Amino acid sequence: MLSINMLGEVNITYKGEKIVDSLSNKTVAMICLLVLNRDKNVSKEKIASYFWPDSNEEAARYNVRYNLWTIGKLIPKDAAGETLITTGKDCCGINNRYRFTCDRVMLDTYHSKGKRSINDLLRLKELYKGDFLEGMYLKNCNEFNEMILFERVICQNKQVELLDELAREYEENQRYEESLKTLQEMLAIEPYNEAFAIRVMGLYGQLGNRAAAIHFYKKFELSLRNNLGICPDQQLQEQYRFMMEDSISSTASKGKPGSKGKKLPYVMLRPMCIQQVAFFCLADMLRQMEEQEGYQDIPMVDSNTRMDLSYIYPELYTNQARQGQLSEGIPKEVPGVRIIQGFYRYLEHYGKYYDIHIIVDKNQVMDAMSEEIFRYLESRKIPNVNFIDTM
DSSP: OOEEEBBOOHHHHHHHHOGGGSOOOOHHHHHHHHHTTSSSSHHHHHHHHHHHHTHHHHHHHHHHHHHHHHHHHHHHOTTSSSSEEESSSSSSEEEEEEEEEEEEHHHHOTTTTSSOOHHHHHHHHHTTTSSTTOOOTTTTOHHHHHHHHHHHHHHHHHHHHHHHOOOOOOHHOOOHHHHHHHHHHHHHHSSSSHHHHHHHHHHHHHTTTTHHHHHHHHHHHHHIIISSSOOOOHHHHHHHHHHHHHHHHHHTTTTTTTTOOOOEEEEEEEOOTTTTSSSSSHHHHHHHHSSSTTTGSSSOOOOOHHHHTTOTHHHHHHHHHTOOOOOOOOSOOOHHHHHHHHHHHHHHHHTTTOOEEEEEEEOOOOOOHHHHHHHHHHTTTTTTTEEEEOO
């Protein structure tokens, strides 16, 4: 049987043998054009305008006849003696009595209003191997190239509709992890779709993973702000506030931070960066940690660590001196190795009391010292301390 695949790199096989390499790009394009218009004949004049717009009428008509002959030669008649293409004096078209399969034709059987099983939806999803006629571009054939772009939009919209139905079917069957994964595929296609983002956060809530929902919102918000210059809409912001309030009330009900067997409160740090100022990014992260709610109720990290780190963030000294725990002044100089080790001990200590998530914004340029220390800390895998790269 003849098989024509248009999603991804175009491929045509007959009885399992690849024949696309024996066809010119324009011959392959002509087959695809006729399949797309399989329910009607296409005039040879129209085909000529698609593929040989700069040729005179006689040369263009010859090229159409030659390519139709090539198709008939390389794609044999079926057992009933039918040919793939029927031709008349002025037009030609796909012979609907000829048996063949085509991924694009199968995709046309999908209608979002119809009801399909998860397995049916998965089979349709598997058709997507890439963009429609991926990599195909015909020089000086502007009308055909524009048609390719139009079809890509159609196929992409159908893909989103299909994934949307699949995600809803998964959710109805309480297969939340699979629904979440499908929604993430939809966001890969439409990365700024706030309706999808709201559903993702809702699924994280169903899974009891509010921290992941908050994470997701922060990254999505940053992407909107950096790439589109806009903020999330009101509904998405309300979803985020609900997650934050629910997370805080959940933490409060579980006792003080650090209690044995209790869920640790969630902390999100997004340090600012100034490339020209050494240690600025680390200093800003220390500031954010010191400002966390409930921070004063947690045992402080050892005084030597605070003294070392006060070299880059003096408030660490001030806060501890206020409690009468330090008498010496802020050190005038601290070797870099002690700052690295001190920062490690600092995060290791507070990782016992908080679930710390550090957003590393790739759109900011970090100072060299902070960047090296971040790389080191990330490699050490400190318990309850996670580094997240933004998109």
